[in-house]
């Protein structure tokens with residue numbers, strides 16, 4: 001196969017001619033035949049005739065040789081000679097049948113050629129077909145008639161050839177035509193072959209010596225009736241069995257599908273409702289009430305004080321981080337965005353910038369959510385942290401007019417949502433290893449900011465959740481749960497966003513480091529150390545830092561919320577941009593999977609085979625996408641939690657030319673495919689570039705990652 005491909009490749013090279021390819025082992029009849037075919041293909045019928053005729057001569061001498069070579073000693077099958085005991089009559093029969101079988105196979109052997117994995121089908125008749133047509137094209141009707149008649153010895157009923165013969169006879173004159181007979185050597189060959197076949201079938205029927213006829217032209221009645229009926233019955237049985245097996249397979253497939261569906265349905269039902277582990281935690285809404293699967297809304301995770309403490313932690317960490325209270329949101333120009341990871345919080349706690357106690361609370365609370373989710377969803381294997389951060393989104397007051405975007409566009413957490421196709425593609429750059437997500441809300445004193453679940457269209461809202469302190473929305477991170485956050489139009493919305501994986505290989509390394517650090521600090525000696533360190537770092541703080549830390553209890557939360565930038569004078573000078581991750585190992589490990597979004601879009605295009613559509617969708621509405629989603633978001637089923645329910649209604653002839661055509665068709669039909677050049681080099685389709693500003697949807701579908709980049 002490989003060599004064949006090489007040959008095809010060489011054939012395409014400049015300056016290489018077909019004549020350059022010489023099969024040094026080619027038998028003369030085959031070499032002539034192939035040469036004839038080449039001339040035939042280039043409409044050089046005269047030359048084709050010469051070669052085809054020579055091929056006929058050569059064929060029959062090769063056939064004689066082949067047959068003569070069959071007349072050797074009896075060939076035992078493997079080691080059968082050890083057991084072979086037959087009387088004279090039986091041995092003669094066995095031997096003779098073997099010779100005849102061998103002679104019959106000469107037609108196959110002579111139809112084979114190097115570089116062609118199968119012998120030419122119906123080789124001799126096809127050969128004569130070429131001849132009759134070549135003669136016709138050379139207006140040599142006698143010979144055309146001779147070869148048409150020769151062909152018909154094999155396939156007497158063949159309609160097109162009979163028409164051709166009739167046409168040639170009409171042109172030449174019926175009497176003259178009638179006097180022309182088929183080529184004698186072929187007639188003799190057929191007769192001999194048929195007699196051999198008859199004997200072979202006889203032996204098959206009487207002695208059970210198997211014979212498989214290699215020729216397709218053998219008249220049906222050569223095979224004894226009984227054998228024919230037996231074979232027919234066998235064929236029918238085989239066909240029936242195949243059909244029955246096919247039906248059975250289909251049935252099995254449907255059964256398996258149904259079973260799978262049932263078990264996943266059951267699994268989903270059974271998988272929910274596990275113990276909540278803590279008395280204070282209450283289930284507010286199950287998947288059913290949230291109109292989806294793998295969803296839960298829980299309340300009572302943390303107290304108001306703890307919510308405030310975590311909010312302060314976020315604000316203090318943000319102050320430390322880059323000197324102003326939040327970078328622009330990666331999702332909306334109308335909001336600012338700030339976040340801190342557990343590890344970063346602990347490090348800040350260690351250096352005394354934020355209370356270590358708060359960092360520990362962050363750690364413990366996220367662990368609490370993890371444990372409850374693992375239990376509630378009755379997971380068979382542990383849930384591991386994949387990434388977690390404490391994140392606040394603040395409305396920029398002066399940028400709220402005519403706002404039409406979401407705070408966080410609709411996306412799924414472990415796949416790329418292509419809402420126009422109603423699909424979510426589980427491929428990097430999405431965080432495909434994430435299995436569950438949870439958001440622990442810390443406050444409700446802001447406007448907008450409701451969490452929404454949608455269908456894959458990213459428009460049809462299936463459930464809404466109003467954030468409030470101690471509330472957790474937990475859900476499967478896959479395509480079953482597209483979700484987003486409505487615009488925060490006033491104030492600051494803080495939450496702990498958590499992503500989990502069932503695969504220990506993808507457990508977040510930062511989390512392990514954070515745990516180690518906390519362990520260290522909790523030993524009595526270290527507590528002392530930490531305290532000292534915390535105290536000693538205090539004086540280095542700016543007044544604002546201090547107020548953020550010292551006035552923890554005193555500062556009313558409301559005052560912080562919604563006033564992110566109200567003390568510009570007290571801002572610290574900007575430090576070199578500090579991100580949550582300080583060294584490469586701190587970065588989320590899956591980051592290496594990141595691909596340029598454009599590339600990914602191209603991949604999607606190729607995959608979907610729907611270039612135009614995907615291209616269209618990635619091209620359009622860079623900003624408008626979110627806007628329209630926000631505006632058009634329609635509530636299919638109202639499932640709003642909390643009392644600010646804001647119900648929304650569901651919006652979603654013998655005439656010469658004819659004979660000529662027939663003749664041409666007859667020949668072409670059989671041979672055209674072999675005449676074609678073996679290969680054509682596959683053209684590389686240039687991959688369409690997707691414009692940069694066309695990423696919106698794809699980007700938004702992986703925006704949890706964008707969050708990280710922004711931090």
Ligand SMILES: O=C(O)CCC(=O)C(=O)O
Nearest residue numbers: 408439451485495497704
């Ligand atoms: O804050 C929320 O309610 C959801 C945020 C979210 O879906 C995400 O960060 O992936």
Ligand SMILES: [Fe+2]
Nearest residue numbers: 412413483704
């Ligand atoms: Fe999300």
